[in-house]
Amino acid sequence: ESFVLSDFLAVDEEKFLALADEHVLDLHRSGFLGWIYAHLTSLGNANQLFVHYLAKKAGEETKH
Structure with a gap:
């Protein structure tokens, strides 16, 4: 099953962790x-x- 969230933005954790120390500061x-x-x-x-x-x-589906 899939969920659709329109116009949802998220931080890419891998890219965030790769930021230079100066940028994080x-x-x-x-x-x-x-x-x-x-x-x-x-x-x-x-x-x-x-x-x-x-x-x-x-x-719930297995009970029916």
Whole structure:
């Protein structure tokens, strides 16, 4: 099953981790670094919610 989220933008964690130290420091000083980590945490939580939803849905379908 797939989900479609229109106009959703996400930080690419691999690219983020590859940033130069100076760029990360600039993000920190400008107040964005905390928001980026909150966003990445949120993405992880969303993935867990989707997995939980699909598992619950599959369990309900086997009961019918």
